[in-house]
Every structure is written in C-alpha cells, then in structure tokens.
Amino acid sequence: MWDDQGVTQGFLGAPVMMQNPVKLARIWREAICSNGKFALDKNPSRSLGYPAQDLARSYFRQWQPIKDKRSLAFDENGAKIANFDPYKDSWFDYPLVVRNKLGGSWELYNLLTTIHVPACTFSCWHCYVDDQAKNLQQMLKRDSIEYVSASDIVDAFLSQREMDKERGRKTNVLRVSGGEPFLAPDLILQILKYLEMKDLSDEVFVWTETNLSPFLKDDGSSKSLVEEWVDLRELAKYANLAVHPCLHGISPSNYHNITQCDPYYFDGLLSGLDMLVRLRFDVYPTIGSNVSPPSMIPYIFRRIRDIHKDLPQRFALIDYDLLYPPTRERILKTLKPTRLYNKLAVIRTWDRLLKECYGESYPVKPRHMVSL
Numbered sequence: 001m002w003d004d005q006g007v008t009q010g011f012l013g014a015p016v017m018m019q020n021p022v023k024l025a026r027i028w029r030e031a032i033c034s035n036g037k038f039a040l041d042k043n044p045s046r047s048l049g050y051p052a053q054d055l056a057r058s059y060f061r062q063w064q065p066i067k068d069k070r071s072l073a074f075d076e077n078g079a080k081i082a083n084f085d086p087y088k089d090s091w092f093d094y095p096l097v098v099r100n101k102l103g104g105s106w107e108l109y110n111l112l113t114t115i116h117v118p119a120c121t122f123s124c125w126h127c128y129v130d131d132q133a134k135n136l137q138q139m140l141k142r143d144s145i146e147y148v149s150a151s152d153i154v155d156a157f158l159s160q161r162e163m164d165k166e167r168g169r170k171t172n173v174l175r176v177s178g179g180e181p182f183l184a185p186d187l188i189l190q191i192l193k194y195l196e197m198k199d200l201s202d203e204v205f206v207w208t209e210t211n212l213s214p215f216l217k218d219d220g221s222s223k224s225l226v227e228e229w230v231d232l233r234e235l236a237k238y239a240n241l242a243v244h245p246c247l248h249g250i251s252p253s254n255y256h257n258i259t260q261c262d263p264y265y266f267d268g269l270l271s272g273l274d275m276l277v278r279l280r281f282d283v284y285p286t287i288g289s290n291v292s293p294p295s296m297i298p299y300i301f302r303r304i305r306d307i308h309k310d311l312p313q314r315f316a317l318i319d320y321d322l323l324y325p326p327t328r329e330r331i332l333k334t335l336k337p338t339r340l341y342n343k344l345a346v347i348r349t350w351d352r353l354l355k356e357c358y359g360e361s362y363p364v365k366p367r368h369m370v371s372l
C-alpha cells in the first residue's frame, strides 16, 4: 500500500522505501504552485552545506563549472583539448554549449546563477542537496520557502548580473535546479517568456535539469504529468533553453538502488527522454560513472540508441562528488558506499561501444554538434 507520502509500507508497517514518483510528483506539484507564484528554496547554498554567498536575493546560489579549461574537452572550434583525460577529468561543457547558441566567448557563460525547486520525487543516496530541502512540507514548516513569480526571479537575476558586472564577473545563465525543476515547468516557460518580453533571449540563457519523473504517466493515462502542467511544444521552441536529463540508474534495479523508487517506473523514464528528443528539446543527458554497474552499460547504451541512433554521443559520464556535506552525512548514516562501482570499467565500456558505433573514442565530439 502507498501511504500519503508515496512510500510503500512493508511487513508490520515497516517502511521498505519503495517510493512512487508519480504520487510524489502530484503531492509536491500541488504545494509548489500558489496564486500564480512558485515555491523556491530560500537558501539553496545552505541546502548544499555551504554558507550563503553575497547575492542579490537569498534564493540564488552561484556555481562556476569550468575551473580548469580541460573540463571543456573541446575548444571553440570543436577540436579535442589535447590533455583532456576522460578517466580523470569531468566533462563540463555547459559554457561551450551556451556559447554555441548565444555567441561570444564561453567565459560569458561560466557563472550559473541557480534557483532550487524545493521538492523531489526521488531519494538518491548520492544527492548533493540536503534531504529536508527536497521535502516541501518540511521546508514550509521551517519557513524555508519563498513564493515568487517568474518576473520576480528574472528581475532579481538582472540585479545580480549588474552586481557581478561591477565585480568584473559575467553572469548570463539562469539555472533552474532543485529538487526536480520539471515539477514547475510553467515556471521555466514563464521565465523564458519574460526574458523574451524584455528582449533578452539573445543574452540570457536558461539551463535546467530533470530526473524525468514528471514525464511519467498515471496508470491508464495517455498523458504524462508534465503535459498537464505546461505546453511542452511551446517550451521546446525556445532557443535559449537547454535541458539536462539525469538518468539516475541505468537499469531497473540500479534505478531502485539509487533512488529508492519502484523499479516499475524505469521504462517510463526512458520514454520521457524519448519524448524530449521527439519534441526537439536541446538535451544534454548524463549517467553517473561511479554509480552505474559496468555490466549494464551495453544494455543502457542499446536502450538509448533505440531512442535515437546518435543519442549516446550526447551523453556525458559524470563522476558524482561524494564530498558535498549532505552526501557525506547520508553515506555516513546509511552506510551505502557499497553502491559505488568501478568508474574506469564504466568509461572503458562506454568508450568501446562508441568506437564500435561511431569510430571514435569518448567523448566523440562536442555535444552541441551532435544533431538529433
């Protein structure tokens, strides 16, 4: 039986942590939206275990993905950076992707100003965000939520941009993260529309992520949850938007081990990825190199290739950093480091499959140059 938190109860009522992401998505969605405004984490820096920064609004945090140029993997002309080592260096190409869309130098897009949708449908053991900061009911009780409109967010972002300019920093990417951002896809759409109205679509880019659970359907329904909340075709048409789908698990059992969710939903997540590709969203998906079983890499590679023959070339293999304070604490409390896998074997297998299919090593080419 599912309880009202979307968690199954086991023998004698002991929780067996089999989350129902559809049920949770509906619970959280209802609490996120209020009178045309959306719930945001008041202090996302603290939710990652760090002190708040000096920001225009407390509901922002900032992140600079490229600290070492090697992490771009490719230069602006698409040539591989000679000393990029896929076994050692994390591939963070966001600034290069955005630069390809908006022009200029990649350095213009290397400071992401981020907001957090404070709810999630999964409970990933490797999550960087504190568990309470993804539970909207607890956040409301702790007065850790602010309800804001898309125009509030964009106006505050523009103030942030001015503040950063005075300090010689370039801020042109507004990132909608979380939690699960697609619990509020209408917030993303309203941000894009407001930027368009202010004639800023050529200057400000919106980067967002999804764990794909809002693309699941209720049993017997022909429509996914997210289609009830936003017109996906309208959202997909924005050229200043990129979506980062995170596959938290590469097989049903790996998905359950990572997220605590019912493995029944795994295929639905891949259908969600398929929907994003078919609707021509610009997607930059990932799998975790240190949390995926190497033996299942050929399986997921084939499943991804079934969606689109070139989709594997759009994937980055990311090494989850287990040293964020909330992650560290969770591992210490729940003793789950045994869920780590051999990252080198994962990358080597992925590399072999890419060579067999496309004749080149991982990463094959800049992801924005892989046409889907």
Ligand code: SF4
Pocket: 120, 121, 122, 123, 124, 126, 127, 128, 129, 134, 178, 179, 180, 211, 248
């Ligand atoms: S889906 Fe993302 S935000 Fe949600 S628990 Fe997993 S890692 Fe955290």
